[in-house]
């Protein structure tokens with residue numbers, strides 16, 4: 001019997017429900033500390049610990065939160081790899097295959113140290129909302145009283161189509177230039193038929209397309225449109241350019257990828273087309289490849305197919321500024337081992353650049369990753385990205401706050417990673433049993449040394 005999603009390595013379902021309140025209590029204490037740090041003086045009344053515990057019900061409190069923050073995926077039928085719906089109260093009283101009521105699993109996963117729900121990059125629960133769901137579950141997850149209309153199903157949270165229509169003409173940088181579309185999508189081996197997804201808990205597969213030899217000398221990709229076909233099981237997509245052009249057409253396994261691939265795009269549920277800033281593009285050269293990685297989840301029956309991927313829009317307009325990835329992070333010689341080990345990589349940027357988004361990247365044992373900037377001649381570090389807890393399954397592309405996008409000579413960038421290695425000694429490397437620590441930072445103009453922010457810990 002295969003492991004169920006959410007019950008695999010690192011995500012321990014609450015077998016022993018009575019252990020949860022203590023665990024949760026300590027989580028809440030920590031959060032109180034960081035909360036009062038962040039907005040000192042505003043949270044005077046929270047959890048005084050003396051008043052009566054409030055009573056929460058599905059109809060009164062919980063349903064609105066769950067419909068707002070979970071139903072993009074946990075709808076009926078579930079979407080984007082989610083294993084089950086949370087549409088009705090009865091759904092929350094089903095039992096998991098480890099015989100735990102679903103509402104306890106919900107209360108656990110919204111506070112879990114790894115693979116927390118909702119996934120990073122999605123609208124998150126507030127601390128108050130998490131407390132409501134936790135306390136509701138501890139009280140047996142009561143239904144309460146439906147409203148007079150019987151709670152006719154509203155549309156809240158119904159899955160949006162990630163990659164709807166072709167982007168409108170307004171994003172074309174110059175109507176006078178010519179361009180192409182290059183589709184890189186899932187298919188079966190040796191033909192273009194939709195890919196037959198095997199029955200599997202979770203899998204990462206790649207396909208490549210070689211950019212034509214006959215293209216113009218200068219061609220730039222300026223928009224990445226997700227083509228989303230199998231909404232039930234597609235969990236996310238990543239898009240790379242592979243300058244070496246040596247990847248097979250696919251499908252091939254690629255839970256981890258070659259360090260020579262450059263990440264250039266990503267899709268997660270709810271996201272649409274990514275368009276480069278005006279006048280900016282990713283340079284394509286003859287013979288190189290575009291590679292798409294698809295992550296499928298919760299495929300429990302045969303007969304599922306997929307043809308998802310990206311439509312890449314290119315232009316041969318001259319004078320575009322080249323965008324690309326700055327590698328901010330750290331590698332190490334001595335294996336790391338510990339429940340809370342970390343590494344930090346810091347560098348000083350010497351040329352003016354604009355940074356517009358970041359793809360944080362670690363492997364399965366990562367617990368948190370941050371990206372910070374320190375302006376020249378100041379002492380303060382400003383947080384640009386903080387994925388806490390980290391989830392290998394959900395690697396979002398984080399848009400950088402426009403107020404912080406300009407980086408000037410003398411500014412420092414710092415990437416900080418934390419891991420729990422579960423008692424193992426872990427090397428740096430690209431294989432999935434190794435670990436990595438990078439923020440791939442989208443920026444322009446492309447730095448002559450994209451790796452200048454990659455440091456080595458001895």
Ligand code: HEC
Pocket residue numbers: 004005006007066069070071072073074080081082083084096105106109110115117118119122125235269297298393
């Ligand atoms: C963007 C999609 C998405 C959103 C939004 C989302 N989830 Fe999930 N959820 C998933 C996927 C995919 C899985 C399966 C993989 C895993 O377990 O990490 C999952 C698994 C779970 C599981 C494990 C269920 C089981 O049977 O193993 C729980 C519990 C859960 N989610 C709770 C929540 C709650 C509560 C919310 C809202 C507060 C939420 N999720 C929002 C995608 C989502």
